[in-house]
Amino acid sequence: MDFQTRCVHVGVNKDGTFNSCTTPIYTSSTFYWDNLTTHRGFDYTRSGNPTRRALEENIASLEGGTDCRATATGMSAIHSAMFLFKPGDHIITGHDIYGGTFRLFYSVLTEQGLEFSFVDMQDLDNVRKAIKPNTKGIWIETPSNPLLRVVDIAGICGIAKQAGLTTIADNTFLSPYLQRPMELGVDVVVHSTTKYLNGHSDVVGGAVVTRDKERSERVAYIVNAIGQGCSPFDAWLVLRGIKTLGPRMEAHQKGAIELARFLDKHPKVERVYYPGLETHPQHALAKSQQKGFGAMLSFDVKGGRPEAERVLNNLQLFQLAESLGGVESLVEYPETMSHASMTLEARRAAGISERTIRVSVGIEHPADLIAGMSHALNKI
Structure with missing residues (x-):
């Protein structure tokens, strides 16, 4: 299906009882089991919810990912993605990234043992020179916030692949309608769904999209373990907004x-x-x-x-x-x-x-x- 057709239809046809043309909002915090070992796919909304899952299917389809996890805020999406790394790991990122991302990296995650280098990523040589023996990832924000600098995504991914690094791209500014980083080699894409995906300034949320099974399972585990999932109503609002993306x-x-x-x-x-x-x-x-x-x-x-x-x-x-x-x-x-x-x-x-x-x-x-x-x- 064409991109705009997927915006409208992916994650929608979930109601087999009444054939609702829109995705239902499942407000239930818990779901009863058929017996001691089986249930209908959901047991507790922190771990998973039908409305949230519908949104995740939609965003994964739009970004070309294997899976997606919708989170409570854009910052919680960024934080969840950073759990792909461990204390002692070094991450290269831009010197002109969003202020909230800078604060998380510079003031919070450094206290948890991660190390960051903030470089001008417009020059690929700066990225190459920043790689250390403990470098494990590259964080890409393009266009950058607020000076709209553009980073060569394919070029960065080429460097990362050669060095065995994980690439994560914040695609909030353009949305998958205008840019799809995974098609250029990125491993993980994050969004503040508050912004263009929702588009109506009436919800806060985030998303982490992964392209391979191993990272998908890790992100799903983290979002559940630390309680970062977005609410069913917020998920429904974003899914509604995406229809007109x-x-x-x-x-x-x-x-x-x-x-x-x-x-x-x-x-x-x-x-x-x-x-x-x-x-x-x-x-x-x-x-x-x-x-x-x-x-x-x-x-x-x-x-x-x-x-x-x-x-x-x-x-x-x-x-x-x-x-x-x-x-x-x-x-x-x-x-x-x-x-x-x-x-x-x-x-x-x-x-x-x-x-x-x-x-x-x-x-x-x-x-x-x-x-x-x-x-x-x-x-x-």
Whole structure:
């Protein structure tokens, strides 16, 4: 089936009693057994739930994985995936990753014995040079958050395969509609389903997709053991949202490219970060490994924090809020919001400054978005 057809139909036909056209929400916390040794596939919702399983089947199909585990949040998906490693293992990751991921790696998992190197992964030589005898994995985030840097996924996977390393990619920014890392060699894909998969800013959730049986079994064991599974109602909300993933992403992209082109020509904007612009340094790479360029962009205003604050305080239509991927357009300030958990030194090393503003472009009409942004920029 075509991708969009799978969005609508995989994981849906679960009701053999009444033939419901949508997946039922199984709110039960427990399921009774037929006898002391057999049951109908589910015994306790922490371990597994029919609604959650339907979502997992859907996401696994879209990403091209063997299996999937849906979790309570995007961060719980990342944390669950990191249990593929053991104390003493070294993981290479980008220097410009999402602030919450940086905090988990830098402040939490290091206390549990994992070691991380944060490098500029745009240059594959940096990745090669970072490999140590105890290196076990590479964490890929592309495009990166918030500066939309693009990493050569196939190139990274080639390095990892040669060294016997596990590759994990965060595909939240593009969704499987626009990018499928497993087709480029990635072993594990994670998502914050809060974002584009759900698409309506009314649920938090995550997913870990695996391509081989051994890792699938390990992730399933961990999600159950530490109680990371998402609730049945949240799973149902995400499954409902995925049905419109394709049309939504097309609408998102239409607005994003028009807004990016507007910002790129504005006299009060210093730089725009959007891979869809031909001036983006990784435009050709993004075009080669992505179906489209997505709806996330960032830009630096000319000046500093006062000018950025003036823009943020005078926006029309855009809502000042963290998160992304909903049908409404959001704008946020990485310095004090999404990346505040990074150290100041790490933010500056990644290129995040007091001039940087991140935008999640919704599905509103592009002309209205441009008018709202123009109003704010003209207040500088």
